[in-house]
Amino acid sequence: MSTVTAQETPPGADLDFQAEFDAKVAADQRIEPRDWMPEAYRKTLVRQVSQHAHSEIIGMQPEGDWIASAPSLRRKAILLAKVQDEAGHGLYLYAAAETLGVDRTDLTERLIEGRQKYSSIFNYPSLTFADVGVIGWLVDGAAICNQVPLCRSSFGPYSRAMVRICKEESFHQRQGYELLMRMMEGTEGQRRMVQDAVDRWWWPSLMMFGPPDAESPNTRQSMAWRIKRDTNDDLRQKFVDMSVPQAEKLGVTLPDPALVWNEERGAHDFGEPDWVEFKQVVSGAGPKNAERVERRRAAHEKGAWVREAATAYARKQQSAEEATA
Amino acid sequence: MSNDATGTAARPEWPLYEVFVRGKRGLNHVHVGSLHAPDDTMALHNARNLYTRRNEGVSIWVVPAEHITASSPDEKDPFFAPSGDKVYRHPTFYPIPEDVPHI
Numbered sequence: 001m002s003t004v005t006a007q008e009t010p011p012g013a014d015l016d017f018q019a020e021f022d023a024k025v026a027a028d029q030r031i032e033p034r035d036w037m038p039e040a041y042r043k044t045l046v047r048q049v050s051q052h053a054h055s056e057i058i059g060m061q062p063e064g065d066w067i068a069s070a071p072s073l074r075r076k077a078i079l080l081a082k083v084q085d086e087a088g089h090g091l092y093l094y095a096a097a098e099t100l101g102v103d104r105t106d107l108t109e110r111l112i113e114g115r116q117k118y119s120s121i122f123n124y125p126s127l128t129f130a131d132v133g134v135i136g137w138l139v140d141g142a143a144i145c146n147q148v149p150l151c152r153s154s155f156g157p158y159s160r161a162m163v164r165i166c167k168e169e170s171f172h173q174r175q176g177y178e179l180l181m182r183m184m185e186g187t188e189g190q191r192r193m194v195q196d197a198v199d200r201w202w203w204p205s206l207m208m209f210g211p212p213d214a215e216s217p218n219t220r221q222s223m224a225w226r227i228k229r230d231t232n233d234d235l236r237q238k239f240v241d242m243s244v245p246q247a248e249k250l251g252v253t254l255p256d257p258a259l260v261w262n263e264e265r266g267a268h269d270f271g272e273p274d275w276v277e278f279k280q281v282v283s284g285a286g287p288k289n290a291e292r293v294e295r296r297r298a299a300h301e302k303g304a305w306v307r308e309a310a311t312a313y314a315r316k317q318q319s320a321e322e323a324t325a
Numbered sequence: 326m327s328n329d330a331t332g333t334a335a336r337p338e339w340p341l342y343e344v345f346v347r348g349k350r351g352l353n354h355v356h357v358g359s360l361h362a363p364d365d366t367m368a369l370h371n372a373r374n375l376y377t378r379r380n381e382g383v384s385i386w387v388v389p390a391e392h393i394t395a396s397s398p399d400e401k402d403p404f405f406a407p408s409g410d411k412v413y414r415h416p417t418f419y420p421i422p423e424d425v426p427h428i
Binding site for chain 1 (some may be wrong): 338339341357358359360361363364367374375378379395398
């Protein structure tokens with residue numbers, strides 16, 4: 001790894017490096033792992049990319065719960081592929097985080113010890129099969145809104161991971177919407193189930209964009225660094241405007257009495273999410289926080305023997321090779 | 326995601342591999358990302374599962390990251406200077422009248 005370690009900074013050279021870094025960002029060039037970068041930029045990225053990775057991994061659980069009870073082989077196969085994608089997304093992002101000089105094992109430990117956060121959305125339960133559809137439609141829809149601009153994020157490995165992820169998210173959203181369309185063609189009970197799932201997931205989906213701009217202290221710096229490209233409120237607005245016609249077409253009502261088209265703004269006005277609830281869920285008091293993290297821990301610990309066996313096998317093969325050489 | 330990459334050492338027992346995929350016949354293998362694996366065979370299997378779930382490739386290379394020798398990250402590195410001042414290596418260096426066809 002000696003060829004790929006980060007650059008040593010000679011004393012006093014910081015200012016030149018800073019100017020070069022600023023110029024690259026201003027010119028919309030990408031920062032690559034071995035480039036000099038301000039320590040705060042690196043730290044912000046480690047936090048954002050690893051929390052994003054954790055979200056993908058924890059995000060396997062609400063839908064994973066339904067794999068065994070999916071109503072048809074077709075739905076089961078789709079759901080398996082989708083949950084496998086989430087695992088893949090987590091791995092792309094852990095790999096991107098590692099280019100910043102952190103270790104994936106450490107990140108996993110930070111997650112299962114509750115020292116790092118993940119998206120608040122995955123702390124809500126998936127109560128019926130309609131939730132699988134609504135998660136695909138709204139939760140993945142919101143994720144797409146968030147992630148498409150991140151394909152132009154200033155850190156190269158992060159933006160490249162986002163390009164791969166966005167290509168795959170489209171399948172996630174469409175399978176969810178199609179599932180809901182099918183249910184809406186069904187019985188009155190099935191339609192009620194869809195509406196109930198929409199009622200429960202709509203507000204948490206809006207919270208996925210984070211706190212309002214006025215209360216998001218990191219946004220301005222992250223945008224100056226072009227790690228983030230849009231503010232939380234702008235993305236939330238975009239998501240609402242995208243979702244309204246989709247809800248109409250589907251025949252469901254979005255549970256917000258304040259939701260109305262504003263001709264003047266050319267956008268929808270909408271109500272304020274419950275930010276008290278948001279803070280509670282983020283800080284660990286959501287309906288499923290403890291269970292999500294506990295399951296992740298159990299999976300990690302129960303998988304230890306597999307990792308050990310693979311390591312032992314690799315070592316054995318290597319010594320066998322050395323013996324015959 | 327990191328042959329051009331990484332600060333500290335990865336898990337010593339599971340080395341870091343860089344993954345290169347040939348999208349289809351006739352194209353070069355292109356770097357697509359990285360992963361950890363206990364050995365070469367597992368690295369190849371993991372790369373298939375991680376980077377080619379949708380027919381993204383017809384061939385995969387995995388290379389232990391520690392076997393990659395990289396140039397310095399500095400774009401103004403004198404390493405690249407030899408090509409910097411040889412404008413005559415480019416076709417646009419040679420003015421040709423516009424009415425000369427097919428050149």
